[in-house]
Amino acid sequence: MDKRKIIIDTDCGSDDAMAIAMALNDPSVEILFFTTVHGNVSAEQAAINTLITIEHSGSYEPSVYLGCQKPLLRESVFAYETHGKDGMGDIGLKVKKLSIAEGNGVLKILDALRDSEAGEIEIITLGTLTNIAVAMMLDPDAMRKVKRISMMGSAGLGYGNVSPVAEFNIWQDAESAKIVLDFGVPLLFVGWDACLGEAMLHKDDIEKIRTGSDLGRFSIDCNRQLMELNTKRFGEPVLDMADPAAMAAILYPECIRECDDYYCDVDISKGISYGAVLVDRCHDMPNKPNAAVCSALIGERFKEYLYRTLCESQR
Numbered sequence: 001m002d003k004r005k006i007i008i009d010t011d012c013g014s015d016d017a018m019a020i021a022m023a024l025n026d027p028s029v030e031i032l033f034f035t036t037v038h039g040n041v042s043a044e045q046a047a048i049n050t051l052i053t054i055e056h057s058g059s060y061e062p063s064v065y066l067g068c069q070k071p072l073l074r075e076s077v078f079a080y081e082t083h084g085k086d087g088m089g090d091i092g093l094k095v096k097k098l099s100i101a102e103g104n105g106v107l108k109i110l111d112a113l114r115d116s117e118a119g120e121i122e123i124i125t126l127g128t129l130t131n132i133a134v135a136m137m138l139d140p141d142a143m144r145k146v147k148r149i150s151m152m153g154s155a156g157l158g159y160g161n162v163s164p165v166a167e168f169n170i171w172q173d174a175e176s177a178k179i180v181l182d183f184g185v186p187l188l189f190v191g192w193d194a195c196l197g198e199a200m201l202h203k204d205d206i207e208k209i210r211t212g213s214d215l216g217r218f219s220i221d222c223n224r225q226l227m228e229l230n231t232k233r234f235g236e237p238v239l240d241m242a243d244p245a246a247m248a249a250i251l252y253p254e255c256i257r258e259c260d261d262y263y264c265d266v267d268i269s270k271g272i273s274y275g276a277v278l279v280d281r282c283h284d285m286p287n288k289p290n291a292a293v294c295s296a297l298i299g300e301r302f303k304e305y306l307y308r309t310l311c312e313s314q315r
Helices: 012-025 043-055 104-115 130-138 167-173 174-183 201-210 214-221 224-234 242-251 297-310
Strands: 004-010 027-037 063-064 121-125 149-152 189-190 255-264 264-266 277-279 291-297
Touching: 004 012, 004 104, 004 214, 004 297, 012 027, 012 043, 012 242, 012 297, 027 043, 027 104, 027 121, 043 063, 043 214, 063 104, 063 277, 104 121, 104 130, 121 130, 130 174, 149 242, 167 174, 174 264, 189 242, 201 214, 201 297, 214 297, 242 291, 242 297
Parallel strands: 004 027, 004 121, 027 063, 121 149, 149 189, 189 291
Antiparallel strands: 255 291, 264 277
């Protein structure tokens, strides 16, 4: 079986780290390289965190390239309260041997697509969409060769996690998200709502992963800050794993419960709804659907995939 060729663009915080470890241990895909972007942390810290995750994953070692350092029109607002100052729970993780590759991440994406056949490469984004928007503006012909751009982004069909209607990755740079959405290539949004409900990791799920392997322990321990935050938000130390939910939906679609095509738009107005992805869920608009939106996972299958890639792959 031919492996799916993917590029992963990330603002690597602690939930990105779990998602990256999953992808590195999924034998059905080949990660060509990683690019990093501002978001949870700075693009440079995201690159360091990606390297740390690669070292812990016990798999192969794709290159990691730095991308955009700030949004198109705004200043970055980092998610230290969710992921810690270093993005990895502030538990003292360090890079041991790997280093950031030379070259610009946006240009590396364009080079890879120029040298590929149309539909050969997929892009998975786990953070802010600045790198992808800049690539589209620099070389639209190259970007139109992408098979699909799949992203953890939007509130799906639910409510936001940074405002009543907006999800962090889109809200961080809504102008870039609108460029990506309007560009006209196949898109999949995996909303924040997909990691809630039956996909939420509770005490028994967390303990099973943490004790299942060294990689499982790493994946849970670096999310320490998120568990502390969630104790205040949800009343117990659960994990709403947005990026792992997105990675599972993308690489293991058998775990998807709800996913449909909709016409979507991004609110870039300077008000309370900035960064919201507006989903025409009732199909009232005359516009044709321009994106698929995944809004729910089958919890049992999602958690089985988590355990398989983070724990069973290590045996």
